[in-house]
Amino acid sequence: MDLDGVAKAFVDHYYTTFDTNRATLVGLYKEDSMLSFEGDKYKGAANITAKLTSLPFASCKHQITTVDCQPSGPAGGMLVFVSGALQVAEGEHPLKFSQMFHLMPAGPGNFYVQNDMFRLNYG
């Protein structure tokens, strides 16, 4: 498996979905999925999606700077580590962020997000 290719495809898909229709991110999470968002913790696809869709901006745009990935172990998972910038309103200064995902297999060629940790990197 080309891990770097899978990681890049996931990252493209995740942030494009986030920026166009956040509610549909629910399909990437499962009941055992965990999100840490600026230190607050959420568990399960429904709670995670509720948090993401309640963020106080109507539209946003992620720009990705770096994507790193490594296999996470014998269970076939992969770790994806992202840095980038997030613009939450036209004309606003982009906010730098870092995010890591632990993707686990969900059937042939498919992954779901088991772990998700997000932090803004304040200047």
Next chain:
Amino acid sequence: MDLDGVAKAFVDHYYTTFDTNRATLVGLYKEDSMLSFEGDKYKGAANITAKLTSLPFASCKHQITTVDCQPSGPAGGMLVFVSGALQVAEGEHPLKFSQMFHLMPAGPGNFYVQNDMFRLNYG
């Protein structure tokens, strides 16, 4: 197990060791450990330690801003996600960084670093 407590203890130990005697970090890695450092990949405790000890600064000081952690799955691992600043010489401007570790059990109460990904967050 108090995951947050273990994560904080690991982070304190890791960066104190990094800032005082980088070569002894070798004991935290094993042969299957992986490091991605600014996009370059290293595998195994010896190669990882060779990279860390060859970084072009004699002394450094990490300041930690945030530590997040989550369990990584049934194998008993944990994901630790760190942000902070790194000062590589007296009087220099600190560099912001993000780093993630995947810790796996290595005997009762012990963990080793299976995955390590480091990125500077350029302003």
